[in-house]
Amino acid sequence: MSSLPACFQAKFCLAFAALLVLSATPATATNYDETKVGDYQLPDPLVCNDGSRVTKAETWFNKRRPEILEAYSAEIFGRSPDAGTNVTFNAWEIATNALGGTAVRKQIEINFSGTPDGPFAHLLLYTPAGKTSAPTFLCLQFNGNYTVIDDPAIAIFPSWNGKNGALALPKNPVRGEFARNWKIPETIARGFGIAVIDYREIEPDLPNGAGFKFGVHKNFPPPAADGWGAIGAWAWGASRALDYLATDKDVDMQRVILFGHSRLGKTALWAGAQDTRFAAVIANCSGEMGASLSRRDYGETVDDVAKHFPYWMCGNFQKYAGHWTNLPVDSHSLLSLIAPRPLFLNTGSEDRWGDPHGEFLAALAATPVYALLGKTGITETNFPPLDHALQHDIGFNCHTGTHDVLPTDWDIFLDFADAYFAQKN
Numbered sequence: 001m002s003s004l005p006a007c008f009q010a011k012f013c014l015a016f017a018a019l020l021v022l023s024a025t026p027a028t029a030t031n032y033d034e035t036k037v038g039d040y041q042l043p044d045p046l047v048c049n050d051g052s053r054v055t056k057a058e059t060w061f062n063k064r065r066p067e068i069l070e071a072y073s074a075e076i077f078g079r080s081p082d083a084g085t086n087v088t089f090n091a092w093e094i095a096t097n098a099l100g101g102t103a104v105r106k107q108i109e110i111n112f113s114g115t116p117d118g119p120f121a122h123l124l125l126y127t128p129a130g131k132t133s134a135p136t137f138l139c140l141q142f143n144g145n146y147t148v149i150d151d152p153a154i155a156i157f158p159s160w161n162g163k164n165g166a167l168a169l170p171k172n173p174v175r176g177e178f179a180r181n182w183k184i185p186e187t188i189a190r191g192f193g194i195a196v197i198d199y200r201e202i203e204p205d206l207p208n209g210a211g212f213k214f215g216v217h218k219n220f221p222p223p224a225a226d227g228w229g230a231i232g233a234w235a236w237g238a239s240r241a242l243d244y245l246a247t248d249k250d251v252d253m254q255r256v257i258l259f260g261h262s263r264l265g266k267t268a269l270w271a272g273a274q275d276t277r278f279a280a281v282i283a284n285c286s287g288e289m290g291a292s293l294s295r296r297d298y299g300e301t302v303d304d305v306a307k308h309f310p311y312w313m314c315g316n317f318q319k320y321a322g323h324w325t326n327l328p329v330d331s332h333s334l335l336s337l338i339a340p341r342p343l344f345l346n347t348g349s350e351d352r353w354g355d356p357h358g359e360f361l362a363a364l365a366a367t368p369v370y371a372l373l374g375k376t377g378i379t380e381t382n383f384p385p386l387d388h389a390l391q392h393d394i395g396f397n398c399h400t401g402t403h404d405v406l407p408t409d410w411d412i413f414l415d416f417a418d419a420y421f422a423q424k425n
Contacts, residue, residue, distance in 0.1 A: 030304075031297050032352050040295035043329060045336045045369050057373050068337060069273065071328040076289070077270050078228035078314030080236045081220050086114035089244045095153065096129065103129055103188045107145075107155060108244055112202075112237070113219050121201035122157055123241050124148070126184060127193035127250040135255035135421040136193035137413075138241055138278075140234065140264040143177070148196050149184045150176030160204035160211070167204075167214075183410040190414050191422055193251055195241065199264055202237030203230055209311030225315035231289075232314070234264065235271035242277055255279050255421040259413070261405050262354075263312065266290035273337035280342040280420060282413055285403045287354030289313070291345050293331050293362050295324050299355040302327070331358075332365035335394070339366070340373035344395035344416045349386050351403040357383055363394050370394055391416060 031037065046054040046064065054064045073079045090109040098105035108123040124145040127134045146154040152175065158167050187194045199205065203215025209230065212218065216233050223229070228236070238258060246253045257280040260268030265286030272281035283291055288300035289312075305312065306321035320327050335343060345363055347356040360383050367377025375393035384390055389397040389412045399406055 074226045075316045077232045080228045080232045088114045125195040133252040134193040136251045139196045140260040147177040148182045160200045181405040203233040229313045231312045234267040238271040239275045282344045284346045292355040292358035296358045299353045331362040335366035336369035339369045340375045348401045356398045
């Protein structure tokens, strides 16, 4: 085992970016009444910009899909830079007898610039012992890697505090604090690997986009009106983590499943839309500008995102505050960009802000694209019973509970992954 990466002891200096201009749209009361959702019409994902209808898979891939991708790049999440050639990886720890001998543990430093200035992120990877080319979950997550499992060997690094904009070691770290959300031993026992990365290391999630100065944005020119926001940055970082997994013999590059919750669910959808190397995507409680329909006035809206989280999106997104029907796309368009790869949407009955019904309707509206490509989307027309997973090429589940990842959700995710990837050797 080599020594800990140099950035562990590096000194960081802080500064704050200038405040981004917030939307001036007047605040309106959040609607939680289905009778007040209002009428809306979704853009047809199978009608091209010139009005022609897509009837062949070739037309979808060569014409319509690029149009939708361009709309998201220009108007919603912004244009991400190319992969670049300066990203480097250092697997500074490899333990072949982790978790009581059931797993191989690797801790990898990702240097997004290849220079001592970084920025750096730390990928924690477990794969089943004695197994090469394992199907693997790549998970964007909100906390230090030490929180996902009670494993004393996991290094603890400084992390960003979104409230005060400070970078520091946690004062009272609790190993495995959020282990219930991940079920790593069970995932390994089912034959899957799992890799986790703290999204704040890719780019700090600081108010008003102050994190741009310290994350991967700093290595690229200042974003223009159609330049990538924070979600674009986190998605780009997920693809760089995939770059590493492509080099690891214990991971099957053809069977990497991207997972994200909440704002990271939005990120997973955008990363999966851009990077077709991801074999499947699981978005948990992704809500507005994720899987939930934007034209549907329920819970969080375009206005809420534009006002409170403008730095997540590109500058052009601001013009849709108060003008939702002018959006060239809606969430079903984003879901269609994952086709024909497996996609699973999970949400919670008490997550009214995230609009579970809106996510189901978006999945239903994306189904024609999956059908065009010979896959099965949502075949049910009514919202399913709670805790009753629909296991199709577009899967859907609404658990009983809040905006969270429940242990029972992971059982469903594993069943979903099993259906597509576990049968391979």
